[in-house]
Amino acid sequence: MQTVVSIPGMHCASCAALIKDVSSEFPSIKNINVDIETKKVTLEHDENFDRRKWTEEIEALDPTYKIHST
Amino acid sequence: MDAPTQLTTTVHISGMTCGSCELLLERKLKALPGVLHVDVRHRKGTAKITANADAMPSSDRIAEVIRKAGYGVHDTNESQLPNGESGQKWLEIGGSFLIIFALYKLILAFDLVSLAPSTSGALSLSGIFVIGLVAGMSSCLAVTGGLLLALAAKHNELHQTAVRGPDGPSGPERETSFEKFRPLLHFNLGRLVSYFILGGLVGVIGKSVTLSTRMSGFMSIAVAFIMLWLALSILQIIPKGSFPIRPPKKLSHWIHSLSESDHPGAPFLLGAFTFFLPCGFTQSLQLVALASGSFASGALTMFTFALGTLPSLLGLSAVSSTAKGTTSRLFLRFSGALVLVLAFSNIQSGLALTGLNVPSLPDGSSATVGSAPAVNDNEQEVSMKVTRFGYEPSNLTIKAGIPVKWMIDGVGAQGCTSQIVIPSLGVTKSLTSGINEIDFTAPNSGPLAFSCSMGMVRGSFTVL
Known part of the structure; x- marks a missing residue:
């Protein structure tokens, strides 16, 4: 399964690394791709993926990270 | 004394640019x-x-973890290094100020501003274009160009530091010149766009949208602070x-996000906003648009003017966006200064x-003081001349309480000097x-x- 969201608050490579790092704690996420140019995050995950929890964790990192569905 | 149960150590890290770097390393x-x-x-x-x-x-x-995340670590004795850098920094900033001063003198010597045709009377579109060209190189560049430079430099700085990412020193997001140019x-x-639309509106409404003198004074100060x-x-x-003076959080946030935002709308808005910036050329052309009385010709007048200011503004943009490496650093220093x-x-x-009497910049020309007025029964008359260099004399003497007949020879009136204001009255x-x-x-x-x-050319009365 694949989920694509956009996070307009991402502005640099360390944002991408940070989001990847947090996502790596979710065993349900198999692969993650963060594109800073388009501000898009592509998640490959299984059916156990808790979208709400992931959103909470990411948005708690920085007030400028707001996750929008695409 | 008990042995401490906790120890604290401080590590110096290079390459961090923002809050998310902090979070990541933490x-x-x-x-x-x-x-x-x-x-x-x-x-x-x-x-x-x-x-x-x-x-x-x-x-x-610890160093291994930090390096693995893509940042640099330096020892405490290595951190002496930035001092040497800072010496060079001040040298470069000082050099920039010298160059600016030299350029200022040069422009004065060549008398560039005087090339501007008088803005009074009817104007052809090509005439307006020429006014725009001149404005773009003189007083309007001071305000609009300053804002543009600030924007460019800020954008460059933001994206240059962001290049070094945890994925290694050469991240994939190094910007091309065009991307720098885009904002x-x-x-x-x-x-x-704003000159076209607002110019048209001025033509239709038949009322100038310039702010009052005092308001544009405050506006100048606000822009200056930004x-x-x-x-x-x-x-x-x-x-x-x-932010050194800590304005209300909302305001500082607004300025901050407007000037630092990467959103394409922000530079667009900032550009549109320049219509309201106090610039003599803009104001006098608004009067032309005003007199035209129709949307089309008003819009065309202001648009042509903005088009005229474009070459120098675009030139400025191009230079600022193509600079790389050392050039780019020197550009930052220079434009900052x-x-x-x-x-x-x-x-x-x-x-x-806003009505305060400020001494003008020491530019070598001492203020000329006019002679005492000739007071008739119920009237006193003083005369003054507007030259290309300012007001002659720039200081006049009058008596309080008696009506003044101020005769002004507008022979050199152009650009902003084509309007004169006494703010406090x-x-x-x-x-x-x-x-x-x-x-x-x-x-x-x-x-x-x-x-x-x-407010760029100033003079004063001494009221007895």
Whole structure:
């Protein structure tokens, strides 16, 4: 399964690394791709993926990270 | 004394640019066994690590984690290095100020401003274009160009530091020249669009949308403060993102996000907003648009004017976006210094417009004092000439309480000097190139300031 969201608050490579790092704690996420140019995050995950929890964790990192569905 | 149960060590880290770098490193470092608390400051470039006294990770281990995350570590003795850099920094900033001063003198010598045709009377579109060209190289460049430079420099700085990412020193997001150029293009686009629309509106409404003298004074000061803050942060005199005077959070947030935002709309808005900036050329052309009485010709007038200012603004944008490496660093220094100078001049102009009598910049020309007025029964007459260099004499003597007949020879009136204001009395008058008469009465004695509509050319009455 694949989920694509956009996070307009991402502005640099360390944002991408940070989001990847947090996502790596979710065993349900198999692969993650963060594109800073388009501000898009592509998640490959299984059916156990808790979208709400992931959103909470990411948005708690920085007030400028707001996750929008695409 | 008890043996401390906790130990704290400070590591100096290079390559951090923002809050997410802090978060990332805090997460990575906290994951080390024994570490209790981590405090990372990207502005200072430090990480304060607190750990159990018996389980403090070795400095090699800490350095390894930091390097793995894509940042650099330097020892405390290595941190002496920035001092040498800072010496060079001040040298470059000082050099920039010298160059700016030399350029200023050069422009004065060549008398570039005097090339401007008089803005009074009917104008052809090509005439308006020429006025735009000249404006783009003179007084409008001081305000609009300053804002543009600040925007460009800020954008460059933001994206240059962001290049070094955790994926290694050469991240994939190094910007091409065009990408750097893009926000500046948006700025100019916003300017063109707003001049077209607002110019048309002025034509239709038949009412000038310029702000009152006092308001545009405050506007100048507000813009100057934005520029001042940007200049200081470009020059890294104050840390990035901090604001020295702490205005209401909402305001500072707004300025901050408007000037630092990467959103294409922000430069566009900033460009559109330049319509309201106090610039003599803009104001006098608004009068032309006003007189036209129709949307089409009003819009066309202002649009053509904005188009005329485009070459120099675009040139500025191009230079600022193609600069790389050392050139880019020197550009930052230079534009920072220039913006700083312009900011101070804007503050001064703004203060003049709000009615305060400010001494003009020491430019070598001493103020000429006019002779005492000839007082008739119920009237006193003083005369003054507007030259290309300012007001002659720039200081006049009048008596309080007696009506003044102020005869102004507008022979050299152009650009901003084609309007004259006495802010504290609310007097505004457009000058034509003949004799203009302004009647007013000074209520009490003391200095009474007057200036051009931008506050850049100043003079004063001494009221007895």
